[in-house]
Amino acid sequence: MSPRLMIPAKDLTPRHHPRSAMAGKIAAIVIVTLALYFIPPPEGVDPRGMHMAAIFVGTILGLILQPLPTASVAIIGLAIAMITGTMTAKEEALQGFGNSTIWLIVAAFFIADGFLLTGLGKRIALMFVRILGKSSLGLSYGMAITDLILAPATPSNTARAGGVVYPIIKSLATVNGSEPTSDESRKRLGSYLSLTSVQVNTITSAMFVTAMAGNPLAVKFAAENGANITWGGWALAALVPGLAALIVMPWAMSKIYPPTLKKTPDAPAQASAQLKEMGPMSRGEWVMLATFILLLALWVLGSTIGVDATSAAFLGIAVLLVFKVLTWKDMAANAGAWSTLIFFSVLVGMATHLNDLGVIGWIGDSAAKAVGGFSWPIALLILVLVYFYVHYFFASNTAQIVAMYSVFLGTAVAAGAPAMLAALILGFAGNLIGGLTHYASGPAGVIYGSGYVTTGEWFRVGFIASVVNLLVWAVVGLPWMMLIL
Structure with a gap:
């Protein structure tokens, strides 16, 4: 048989298709951006307004179509905004890098690293598995209960979701063999728990004035429009729909975005065995636990004692560095944090x-x-x-x-x-x-x-x-x- 005929069919497939797909994505982004860029600005809008809207929409479209990695698309969008004069480099283009909430997000990644590196995250995850681990849905409800309990006293929804819930989710996913390394692995459990936790967080944030930083502003603006909302009045109004949404959302997400790992009947017994095998808590775990309690206290009492959530998070990271629970090498290697x-x-x-x-x-x-x-x-x-x-x-x-x-x-x-x-x-x-x-x-x-x-x-x-x-x-x-x- 001719060697040519022995070549697998996939080797005969034209190799220009990926490039064609990439060119199509880029063309779509450019066309949409240019179409918006040259629309005359409406009355009351700065002449640069439609230019900024065009670049913003083009950047979002780039993030959806992904011709390049997320951070690369964002940098390209920023470069276009600066080079066209739509944003000035000194005062406008880089203002987001000084946003404290964004740095709180970054800090949450490093706090999660501490949970994973010490093994405390695994220990907590195994405890959840032992109690609620017979199904992925049970684990999701466990995370929802955790978020709800913390919500009234945690004005930063990012601190609550990123500093408390996310490390547990990451550990639960890891314990169950779900890593973001491949579609098969991430969809096993981590994807479902992660995305569900965000939707749950939106609900718990809506239930209390003190559950999200913007809510007190809404109360202030409402008073200016003749509606005086008290803490109790907001909570009472949100109580019934909020609880209903918390019951519905994890189940709905299991249908909209189902994990491939649904039933884990043996998981509680396996978790108990692994906890026994882990033995008593290590020094690193105790340091991580103490740091976590400190962070939680500062996040809860921050508005009272004048410590904002980002400052507290960085104090926590500093403690972890001093006690060598984290190292700069660990932090530098966290590509997700820096890309975010x-x-x-x-x-x-x-x-x-x-x-x-x-x-x-x-x-x-x-x-x-x-x-x-x-x-x-x-x-x-x-x-x-x-x-x-x-x-x-x-x-x-x-x-x-x-x-x-x-x-x-x-x-x-x-x-x-x-x-x-x-x-x-x-x-x-x-x-x-x-x-x-x-x-x-x-x-x-x-x-x-x-x-x-x-x-x-x-x-x-x-x-x-x-x-x-x-x-x-x-x-x-x-x-x-x-x-x-």
């Missing part, structure tokens, strides 16, 4: 600049004008949906609350909506938006950086989960709020 720093800082800087140039305000004003002739229930529905999905243009819950909450609430009240009802609904929405994209919030940035969820998966699952969340809060929450208000 790059892409998140770029997107936060771009989103902030969009607001400064008047683009976000224009979107809000346009929405307000669009609902002028509707009855207040329809107007409120339209405003909530626009407020929710405009978050694709934001890289922070708090940033959107600052930019748009008052505008949308004022418009809803002007349309005839009860001020308290509108204020609470928009307040809850300002938290539930945090799982839409991989850059939508601090917790999302942590989980995306872990490598367990791809960009395409995030946009698809994030949108579906947002619909589930909105339906639960509408079907359960609206009757409840109408009853108590």
Whole structure:
């Protein structure tokens, strides 16, 4: 037989297809960016506004299509913004790198490293497996309970999700043979637990004024529009829809984004055996545990004693370095942390600049004008949906609350909506938006950086989960709020 005929069919496949696919992605990004770039700016928008919007949308499209790695796409977008004069290098382009929340996200990766390197994360994970480990769904509910317990006293949802829940999830995934090294491995368990934890975090953040940094701002803006929301009033209004959403979301995610490892009937017994094999806690574990308790105390009491969440996180890292639980070599090798720093800082800087140039305000004003002739229930529905999905243009819950909450609430009240009802609904929405994209919030940035969820998966699952969340809060929450208000 001729050697030529013995060549496997796959070797005869044309090799230009990957390059063609890459060229197609790049062409799509360039066409969309240029189309938006040359749209004349609307009245009230800085001339650079549409340029910034075009580059931002092009960067997001690049993150979705992934012609290059995430951090590379972000740097290219930033370079284009600077070279075109859309962003000045000194004052605008690099402003995101000074954002304290982003550094808190980065710190969360290093804290998670401490849990893994000492073995404390594995020990905690095995304890969860022993109690709830008969199924992946049980583990997910365990994480949801953990988040809910911490939520009222942890104003930083990033600290809660990244510093407390994520290290446990990472350890649970590792113990069950799920690593972000391949699709088969990550989808075994880690992807499901990771993405579900973000969606759960949006719910717990919405349940208490003190569960997310932007909520007190929403309360302040609501008071300016005639709605005086107390801590207890917010919590009571969110209690029933919040608990309903926490019951539904892990189950819904198991259908939307199912893990391949569903049943683990032998896991509790195996976990008990592994815990026995690990023996007593090591010095490193005790140091990590003490540091973790210190961090939790500072995160809970931070607003009282004047220590912000990022400062506390860096103190924790400093303690771990002093006691050699972590080394600089460990930190330098954490590619996920540094990649997250790059892409998140770029997107936060771009989103902030969009607001400064008047683009976000224009979107809000346009929405307000669009609902002028509707009855207040329809107007409120339209405003909530626009407020929710405009978050694709934001890289922070708090940033959107600052930019748009008052505008949308004022418009809803002007349309005839009860001020308290509108204020609470928009307040809850300002938290539930945090799982839409991989850059939508601090917790999302942590989980995306872990490598367990791809960009395409995030946009698809994030949108579906947002619909589930909105339906639960509408079907359960609206009757409840109408009853108590």
